[in-house]
Amino acid sequence: MSFLPHLLLAVLEGTVAAAVLALSALGLSLVFGVMRVVNVAHGEFFMLGAMLAWWTAKMMPGGPFAGFIAAFIVAPAAVGALAFLTERLLLRRINYDPEATIVATIGLLFVIQQMALTFFGADAKPVAAPFSYRIVFPWFGYSGYKLFVVVASGAVLLGVWWVLSRTRFGLIMRVTQFDRETATAFGIPVNTVYSVVFVAGAALVAVAAVLIVPIQQAHYLMGLDPLLMSFIVVIIGGLGSIKGSVIAAFMIGMTDGVISVFFSPTLASIISTLAVAFVLVVRPQGLFGAETR
């Protein structure tokens, strides 16, 4: 292939990587932003979503498309329910203390991982894409499903942005994020807001998993990668800034896609790691994060 087709492929791969990143990081960013707690089990919620997508697709008669639609309902609902229990039984009891939360969710990480191993086994599980349309360029063919993932994550991101900036509940979330005490003094039930946000964050990462699992595979150890990448995205973008997360995801995804295609995936990882270190040194609050009060 000559240079331009190569570049097209790199941009496509980069866009897909960016969409996957932004989508996986969204829940973490939301939860950290509003609640100021780091959910270390975020990646396990992703893994669980992917496993449930595989399981639902297997159980559901009627082919990959029916399975995909069913997974879209089952996975976010089940992962959201688990998150609800986590919030009630774990986070609320330790009063959302940042350090205690990290320890508690590390524990949760291992519990979910071992449960997945016990119930689903250690082998990787391929999930068929809901459709297998291939876009044929003169130089190469490209998975239509991957581009669907880009469009779908764009839609999810827009939806979350719309809720945050245009709805009454979005206003309540922003106010809770900004100043919990003053929010309480105006009748906002902060604990309920936290519950909803934590469940929504988990449901979002489950949606991400359902979308992404056909281009990866479900495996009980698959949670680590999205966790690390979400951290990187959230740190570079600025803690709690959804806009920052999306922009950071695009920077990293594009760099990753382009460098992986032209050079090597290893070099791409090295560069994103360096970017994180650089941002941490120069702008510890992230590119778009406000300095906390």
Next chain:
Amino acid sequence: MLDVQSIDCFYGAAQVLRSLSLRLEAGEILCLLGRNGAGKTTALKAIMGLVRVRSGHIVLDGVDLTKLAAHDVPRHGIGYVPQGRRLFSELTVLENLKIGLMTRNAGPEVLDHVLTVFPILKDRLKQQSGTLSGGEQQMLAMARALCVNPKLLLLDEPTEGLSPAMIARIRQSVLDLKDHGVTVILVEQRVDAVLPVATRVAFVENGRVTATMSVEELGRNRHAIDKYVGIGG
């Protein structure tokens, strides 16, 4: 109307309020005076349910506020203007006011009324509240609390850090509130700031109310000011 019955409050192991008591009749403007660290802000936060009351009761028109979840307290009709204003500074003026309106599901007529009390805000509804001047921010903090449509308003040092002209305007707003029959607890450090507006004064020292007197008594008894506050009016 409000009866604070010997409350004790702590920050960690440190006791900040020691059996503090206050009584307030409807329509009064009670002023809490006291030095830095005396516990004035903590007293207001205790009423709002923002610091836990370890013993004692706070009764508002027959309802024991200490039995409620903190977010239910303002729903019983208390508007709070915190020290340092604590605006949601990234939000617009209108969004700040909406938060106040949501507290008790107040209708648009409440907003209209509040905007006639603070007409400057009317032209600034879309402006980010953090970009207002100090005086305007204080007015917004008061307007936000009035959007709750409160029967009791808690004002924590509303004139702190403002120019004399602004202080006069804030004072005028408090007087307007009095005419509207709102009951107010006003925290101030400077006696001269409260004499024109208050009906009664309570001196807070070391977490206790050490004396209360009407403004007339205080006017006749200027040395009380030196005794309880140590800074002349």
